[in-house]
Amino acid sequence: EDQVTQSPEALRLQEGESSSLNCSYTVSGLRGLFWYRQDPGKGPEFLFTLYSAGEEKEKERLKATLTKKESFLHITAPKPEDSATYLCAVRGSQGNLIFGKGTKLSVKP
Amino acid sequence: NAGVMQNPRHLVRRRGQEARLRCSPMKGHSHVYWYRQLPEEGLKFMVYLQKENIIDESGMPKERFSAEFPKEGPSILRIQQVVRGDSAAYFCASSPLEGGYTFGSGTRLTVV
Secondary structure (H helix, E strand, O other): OOOOEEEOOOEEEOOOOOEEEEEEEEEEOOOOOEEEEEEOOOEEEEEEEOOOOOOOEEOOEEEEEEEEOOOEEEEEOOOOOHHHEEEEEEEEEEEEOOOOOOEEEEEEE | OOOOOOOOOOEEEOOOEEEEEEEEEOOOOOOEEEEEOOOOOOOEEEEEEEEEEEEEEEOOOOOOOEOOOOOOOOOOEEEEOOHHHHHHEEEEEHHHHHHHOOOOOOEEEEEO
């Protein structure tokens, strides 16, 4: 059964304190791993898609990496506006996304 | 491009009433997915539709819930005889045949 597990559930950082979020997955044939950001009361906002081990993508202070078993979302020198819930998902065999429960990130000034 | 449009944004229903949630996919997207999110929980897949076809409804409760994506018009998620446990945020996403998934802003259903 396809499964996604994210850790930690919550993360509190000081502004400028870099860290990483983890997404472990089990899927029969990876057809894409997705990262989304979700702000309270809003829909998920697309960040990255990764398809093969070793692939990396960057956007501003965020960098996503992928291995055969997990993905990391690295946040460098975060700012308070990076506070959000970060969701990881894999594409299932039928084409739908299977999500983890997310990591709630709080960045204090 | 207006993105994925969901309405209403907020919906209040009394127990036993019907709830109808609408989703208009992005222009050019022929695939629609419905998800449910409970407070402090991740997004749970419900159903995947293409025009006039249900592709995968493995996440849909067997009773009271139904979905359609007609040839013309938006996709509809219908919940009959709502109960308090149906209170949640319902999100719709759309995608082209191959590619990324774009989400709407959701409908927040409250059953009183």
